[in-house]
Amino acid sequence: MIFDFLFPNRCLDCNQLIDKREIVCEICKDKIHFSHHRFSENNGLKEKASLLFPVENAFSLMLYEKESLAQKIIQQLKYNHREKIGKNIAEWTIEKLNFEDKKPDLIATVPLHPKKLKQRGYNQLHIFANELSKHFQIPISHSLLQRTKHSKAQAKKDQHERLKTKNAYQLTEKIRDKHLLLIDDVYTTGNTSSNIAWEIINNSDNVKVSLLVMAMDV
Incomplete structure (x- = not known):
C-alpha cells in the first residue's frame, strides 16, 4: 500500500x-497498432517467415514501428526490469488469437544465453508464454532450446551483426510428430526464428513449426 x-x-x-x-x-x-492477424490464414508475418523457413502458421500481436507505443512497451519489458508486462501482452494476445483447428501441440520459447539471463535476471518471454500455455492448455518447454553463443541485444546490432547468429541455438532433445509453436518478442530480420526453425526441423522427425511474436517490425 x-x-x-x-x-x-x-x-x-x-x-x-x-x-x-x-x-x-x-x-x-x-x-497501439495491433496486427489483426489470423493464425490459420496467410498474413504479413507468415509471408515474411516463409521466405526463410517452412512455417506452418504465424501470428504477430502488434506492429513494431520506430518510437511507437509497441516499441516502448517491449523495451520496458526487456530492459527495464518489468517482467510482469509479459502478462499484460499475453492477455491482449488471448483476446485476439484463435487457433481454430491449427492448435499447436507444444510451445517453446527463444532462449537467452546463460550470461545474458544472469545479467537481465529473467527471460522476457517466460511469463508471456506461460500465460498462453495455461489459457490454451498447450504444454510448454523453456528448456527445449538453448543458446550456445553470447552476443549483444538484437536491438543494439546493425543488420550485418544480426546475420551472424547462425548456429547460435541448439535443440536439447529430439522431438517427433509435433506441431511446435515458437515464441519470440520481436520479428525483425527473421534470422533468429529461421535459425531455430531449421535446428528443430533438421534434428527432429515430422515436426511442423509455427511462429508467434509480440510484434513484427514493419
Whole structure:
C-alpha cells in the first residue's frame, strides 16, 4: 500500500495514473497498432517467415514501428526490469488469437544465453508464454532450446551483426510428430526464428513449426 502511494502506476505513454495491473490507459491502448492477424490464414508475418523457413502458421500481436507505443512497451519489458508486462501482452494476445483447428501441440520459447539471463535476471518471454500455455492448455518447454553463443541485444546490432547468429541455438532433445509453436518478442530480420526453425526441423522427425511474436517490425 505504501509503495503504491509513493510510486503510483502510470501509463507508459501519457503518464496518467492507472490501475497497478495495467501498463497503458484505455485511451493510449487505442494508439497501439495491433496486427489483426489470423493464425490459420496467410498474413504479413507468415509471408515474411516463409521466405526463410517452412512455417506452418504465424501470428504477430502488434506492429513494431520506430518510437511507437509497441516499441516502448517491449523495451520496458526487456530492459527495464518489468517482467510482469509479459502478462499484460499475453492477455491482449488471448483476446485476439484463435487457433481454430491449427492448435499447436507444444510451445517453446527463444532462449537467452546463460550470461545474458544472469545479467537481465529473467527471460522476457517466460511469463508471456506461460500465460498462453495455461489459457490454451498447450504444454510448454523453456528448456527445449538453448543458446550456445553470447552476443549483444538484437536491438543494439546493425543488420550485418544480426546475420551472424547462425548456429547460435541448439535443440536439447529430439522431438517427433509435433506441431511446435515458437515464441519470440520481436520479428525483425527473421534470422533468429529461421535459425531455430531449421535446428528443430533438421534434428527432429515430422515436426511442423509455427511462429508467434509480440510484434513484427514493419
